[in-house]
Amino acid sequence: MTLDELKFNVDTKGIKVIQTQRGEVDTSNPYSQWNLCHYTGDVAQHVFDSRLELCQLLGIDYDHLIMPRQTHSCRVTAFDEKLVAAPSRIRKLMLDGVDALVTTVPSVCIGVNTADCVPIALADPINGVIAIAHAGWRGTVGHIAEETVKVMEAVGAKASNILATMGVSICQECFEVGDEVVREFEQAGFDISLIMRRNTTTGKAHINLQEANRQVLISADVPAHNITLPNHCSRCESNRYFSARRLGIASGRTFTGIILRN
Ligand SMILES: [Zn+2]
Structure with missing residues (x-):
């Protein structure tokens, strides 16, 4: 398995952000x-094998790889030690319909699966809080990045310390x-001049999802x-x-994960 390492603007010893290549x-x-x-139509064994290989590469237990069943919501779940150790049916419930951890x-390793949507890894290295969010256009409009920052703050992070990198x-x-x-x-309050331009030939609108999420994080x-x-386009x-x-929607997804080392 080939992994990209995503970087923050400063070196964060002890926090690693990875992204899978196909x-x-x-x-x-x-x-x-x-x-x-696991929910976009692939064979279960193939998904299991891919996950197992990632866990081996990261040197973590299989149970320590956590990803939600995303639904383009703005729901954020915080995982403490109790939840990490919870029985799989409880974990499954906690991860259903969630788009940020x-x-x-x-x-x-907490992560999200995307194919064109924006994965956003966040970290407050001073207070040891990490997060990952899935922001498609619906999640972006719903300010999922801001919701994630709020949950990070609730468990001890400070917004002014937070670093963010998008996959x-x-x-x-x-x-x-x-x-x-x-x-x-527009209705969600975005400054359209910063995030949209029209193709001069087709007249069609093109949105800059990464810039839109940058605006949400700044707010x-x-x-x-x-x-x-x-610096890559899927x-x-x-x-x-x-x-x-x-x-097509019936395809695999790129996994973007973040992990806090001891
Ligand atoms: Zn492109």
Whole structure:
């Protein structure tokens, strides 16, 4: 398995952010090659094998890899030691319909699965609080990044310490949307001039999801210079990362995870 390491703007010893690459791709198979996501139609054994390999690479127990069943909601769940150790049916319940996770527990990798949506890893290295959020356009409109910061603060983080880095996701050029989507951003209070431009040939709107999430983080008091944007596009590079717009919804997902070391 090939992993990218995502960086914050400052070196954070003891906090690691990783993102999976697809690996050697069989182009006839939209789940090829590494896919950790259990609810987008892939074979369960393949998902299990992918997860096991990641756990071995990270040197963690299988139970210490935690990811939600995402539904484009703005629900954030904090995982303490009790929840990490909870029976699997309780954990499953706690992870259902959740799109961001927060923890202070070391050696636990929390992550989200995305294919074009924006994964956002967050950390307050001073207070030992980490988080991961999945922000598609709905989650972005719903300010999921801000909701995540609030939950981080509730377990001891300080917004002014928080560092954020975004993983591979769809670029503005690739992210054409209908005007009804633009209206949703407008109604949610976004400054459209900062996040939207029109293709001069087609007249279609294109949203910059990463910039929109940067604006949300800044409004949550995360310092602008602490926010790192991605330099890869999932749709432009769909042989390296999964892209729902390129491969269809029935495809694998890129896993982005964050882990606090002891
Ligand atoms: Zn692109």
